[in-house]
Amino acid sequence: MNALGIKHVSYTYPSGTQALENISLELEEGSSLAILGSNGAGKSTLLDLILGFKQQGGIQLFGKEIGAYGRKELGRTLALVPQTEHYHFSFTLLDYTLFGRSPYLQAMGNPTSDDADIAYQALEEVGLAAYADRSVTNLSGGEHQLLLLARAIAQQSRMLLLDEPTSALDPANRKKVLSILSSLHKRGKTLVFTTHDANLAYALASHVAMLKQGSLLCFGKKEQVVNTEMLTTLYETPLTVCQMGTETLIY
Amino acid sequence: MILLSLVLLTLLLSLLFLFAGRYPKPGFTFSSIWSQGGMAQSILWKVRLPRILLALVAGSMLSASGFTFQMLFSNPLVEPGFLGVSQGSAFGAALMIVIGTSTTVMVQLSATFFGLLALLASYLLAQRFRFGGSLLRLVLSGIAVSAIFSSALGVIKLVAEPTKDLQDITFWMMGGLWNASWKQLFSILWIVLACMLLLFSFRWKLNLLSLEEKTAHSVGLNPKRDRLILLVVATVGTTLTISITGLIGWVGLITPHLARKLFGSDSSFSLPGSMALGSLFLLVCDTLGRTLLPTEIPIGLLTSLFGAIVFIIILSLKHQGGKA
Numbered sequence: 001m002n003a004l005g006i007k008h009v010s011y012t013y014p015s016g017t018q019a020l021e022n023i024s025l026e027l028e029e030g031s032s033l034a035i036l037g038s039n040g041a042g043k044s045t046l047l048d049l050i051l052g053f054k055q056q057g058g059i060q061l062f063g064k065e066i067g068a069y070g071r072k073e074l075g076r077t078l079a080l081v082p083q084t085e086h087y088h089f090s091f092t093l094l095d096y097t098l099f100g101r102s103p104y105l106q107a108m109g110n111p112t113s114d115d116a117d118i119a120y121q122a123l124e125e126v127g128l129a130a131y132a133d134r135s136v137t138n139l140s141g142g143e144h145q146l147l148l149l150a151r152a153i154a155q156q157s158r159m160l161l162l163d164e165p166t167s168a169l170d171p172a173n174r175k176k177v178l179s180i181l182s183s184l185h186k187r188g189k190t191l192v193f194t195t196h197d198a199n200l201a202y203a204l205a206s207h208v209a210m211l212k213q214g215s216l217l218c219f220g221k222k223e224q225v226v227n228t229e230m231l232t233t234l235y236e237t238p239l240t241v242c243q244m245g246t247e248t249l250i251y
Numbered sequence: 252m253i254l255l256s257l258v259l260l261t262l263l264l265s266l267l268f269l270f271a272g273r274y275p276k277p278g279f280t281f282s283s284i285w286s287q288g289g290m291a292q293s294i295l296w297k298v299r300l301p302r303i304l305l306a307l308v309a310g311s312m313l314s315a316s317g318f319t320f321q322m323l324f325s326n327p328l329v330e331p332g333f334l335g336v337s338q339g340s341a342f343g344a345a346l347m348i349v350i351g352t353s354t355t356v357m358v359q360l361s362a363t364f365f366g367l368l369a370l371l372a373s374y375l376l377a378q379r380f381r382f383g384g385s386l387l388r389l390v391l392s393g394i395a396v397s398a399i400f401s402s403a404l405g406v407i408k409l410v411a412e413p414t415k416d417l418q419d420i421t422f423w424m425m426g427g428l429w430n431a432s433w434k435q436l437f438s439i440l441w442i443v444l445a446c447m448l449l450l451f452s453f454r455w456k457l458n459l460l461s462l463e464e465k466t467a468h469s470v471g472l473n474p475k476r477d478r479l480i481l482l483v484v485a486t487v488g489t490t491l492t493i494s495i496t497g498l499i500g501w502v503g504l505i506t507p508h509l510a511r512k513l514f515g516s517d518s519s520f521s522l523p524g525s526m527a528l529g530s531l532f533l534l535v536c537d538t539l540g541r542t543l544l545p546t547e548i549p550i551g552l553l554t555s556l557f558g559a560i561v562f563i564i565i566l567s568l569k570h571q572g573g574k575a
Contacts, residue, residue, distance in 0.1 A: 053468050075471025088325040088461055089516040095458070102459055103471035108452040110519050155470065 003029040003159055003190040004050065005060035011045055018214060019045040025209055025219045029062070029158070032191040034201035034222075037211035038235055043194035046211065047163055050192060051080055062158065075103030079152035081162040084144070090135040093147055097122050100154035122154035126180060142173030149180060160184065162193035166200055178204060198239065198250040202226055210234045226250070253513055254520070257527045261534065265303050268538045272299060273545070302431035305495070306537040307530040309428070310502060312443050312492045314529025315450045316485040317503020318510070318522055322457040323478050324386055327511075330503040331489040334389065334482075335396035339369025340490045341498055342400045345407045345420045355435060358423075359494035365400070366490030370482065372396045426497035426551025428537050439491045446488030447526065453481060457518040499551050501558025502529050508565050532557075 004027040011020040020042045027033050035043045048054040052066045052074055059066050061077055069077065079100065097119040098111050105111065111119075123129040126146040139147060145165070152160055165181065166174045181204055185191050195201055201208050201222070208225050210217040212234055218225045231239040231250065241250050271279050272294070317330045324333065331337060343365030347358045376392035383391070411417040450457075459467050460478055467474040493499065510525035533550070536557065540548040 048465070051465070051469060053465050071468075071473050072471040075469065078469065080466065080469035082463070082466060085463060085466060086325075089322075089327065089511065091458070091516045095515075095517045099459055099462070099466075099470055102455070105455065108455075110455045161469075 001029050001063060002026050002060070003031065003062055004033070004192065005063075006050075007058045007060075009049065009056055009058040011042075011049060011054065011056055020049070020214045023211075023216050025216065027190070027192070027207060029190055030185075030188045031206045032185045032204055033193070033207045033209060034205035035192065035194045035209050035211060036196070036198060036201045036234065037194075038196055040213075041211040042214040043196075043211055044163060045214075047161055047192070047194050051078060051161055072103045075155065075157070077157055078159050078161055079155035079157040081145075081148045081152045081160065081165060083163040083165075083167065085148060087136045090137050092133050093123060093128055093136060093139075093150075094119055094132040096136050096147060097150045097154050100151040100156075103155065103157075118156070119150075119154045122150040125153055126150045127176070142169055142176070145169055145173065145177060146180075149177065153184070159190040159192065162191065164195055165193055166197070167195070198226065198231055202248050202250060254524050254527060257524065257531065261307070261527060261531045264531070264534060264538075265307065268303060268534065269295060269299050271538055271542050273542065278542070297433070298431075301433045301436045302428050302537070302541075303534065305428050305431040305436050306533045308436070308440065308443055309492045309496050309499065310506075310529035310531070310533030311526040312447055312488045312529075313499060313502040313533070314506040314510075314525045315447050315522065316489040317529075318507040318518070318525045319450055319457060319481055319485040320503070321507050322461045322518060323481060324390070325461045327508060328504070330500075331485065332397070332500070334373040334393035334486075335369035335400055336366045336486050336489060337493070337498055337500075338397045338400035338404065340366035340493050341424055342404045342407070344423050344494065344497075345404055345411070348419045348423070349407050349411050349416050355430075355495065356438065359438065359491065362494035363487070363490040366486060366493075367483075369396050369400055370486045374479070374482075422549065423497040424551070425549035426493075426499040426554070427540075427547070427549045428496055429541070429547055430495070435495050439495060443488050443491055446484050446491075449484050450481065450488075451522060451526075453477075454518040454522040457481070457522065458516075497549075497551060499533070499554050501554045501562070502532055505558045505561050505565075506532055509561070512565075 006023055006025050009020060009023045010018070012018045023046065035046055037043050045054065049056050049059055052069065055067070057065070057067065061069070066074070094116065098115060100122070101111050101115040101119060104115070120129060120132060123132055126149050128143060128146055128150060136147065145168070166177050169177060181191060185204070191204070193204070205222050207220065208222045209219040210225065210230060217234055218230055226241060228239060228241050231241065239250060241248060320329045320331055320333055321327050340362040343361035343363070344358045347361040373389060373393045373396045376395065377388040380388040380392060382388065408417060408420055411420055456472065456477060459470055459472055460474060460481070464474045506528040507521070507525045509528055510521040514520040514524040533554070536553040537550050540550045540553050
């Protein structure tokens, strides 16, 4: 079954700037898609469209048009891990993770103890359970990213959308986040993430879509599309893809 | 447990303050008031009891509104005056006083109408602004609308008849519960209770609406619609309340802060905590206002004084403790 179907989608901002032009792609459930491109290529706009945050026809999730989803149903289908998030109040880490249970609550309902258990397990999965009662305002950058991931895990959605998931992380936290995402992918979760890091795309994705100035340069399995020629065209700078043992390195 | 203690303390003080006042003599009078017959009991049941209940209801409503505004604007330094609501209501009340139809109902209706009009104007204006995100646009339009109503209020005060109307307007703007009666209380009670119940019911959503709009959307909310609904509910509750109490500042700013300190940031606990604190705060301020001096001190002056002191303390502590 297709987790994601995008057919001839274009998007123009109210200011008149065209962000995306005639994008089409299909992604099987359980796949991992990297939306690769330089800054301003339209990656985040495409992510917003898939999230349903910006309204546009022509996008299907699990065989159903986004517009046909109810808000909570959409929340149970998709979870978002934003690039960053600002904290205005001192919620605890457990409170913050519990926010991911909202699509499962009644209109005026509060989380139950079962929801708290699920949230706590999500914190355990990202290694923050020991700090469940700590305030979110006391987190480091790496912990912050892990917390956003925990909230999305607690959401138990079929698909995870991640906006530049490792762009602000040091190598240790980057490895940790990659390991968690790989584990989620192996368990059948569909991942869609934006990045300008070709190495991350190759390490985590099964499929890669390259966006250049709002147009789809190429889309396919990573082995088919990630090559020296395509990357050089995408970034307009010479890049080399080379094999080092079992690892693929792009520099 | 803390919340229960707070509610019990408020109820206990309410009962105690029923016997505090300047009749038959200044201070607390317990036994003798019961045996003094008609006048004393009349004061107890027809003056003090509705006044105390009004203080509890108004404190709770203003606090719930302030809390709601702070969550919706992701800003712990916000209160209902933020979108021109207070200035709009003040203009509405002053207009009725000057026109000469200053019956309670007309002042209430006018204050509520102009409070809502200010909210609507701020909202519509924000749609036209081409600067900043949606929240910043609302903030900026609120400042503009507030300034317009403030100027209009100044004009009304300028033309108001100085010996009567101007005094009425001035007292209304200082806030006070001296006119409290059962009739006044019941004229707003059911709608205000409904507003409080709605805000209380949506307390979990308030948490989510304090997040960024995209995140709130991603966890199943319709943030634009939900924000508007809760803004209208909080505004209706506030304008109805201040239409009979006059402008009472700082309750909606201070009590949510204190509640977050006591109950944590999760609105499931801090909203009811804030409402209980608001009732307690207004009850104490009103009792002090009517008992401290031979002449009554407007409650708005006391809430501003105590509110500012608490505000300074909280902000000083924040340097050590971080965010709200």
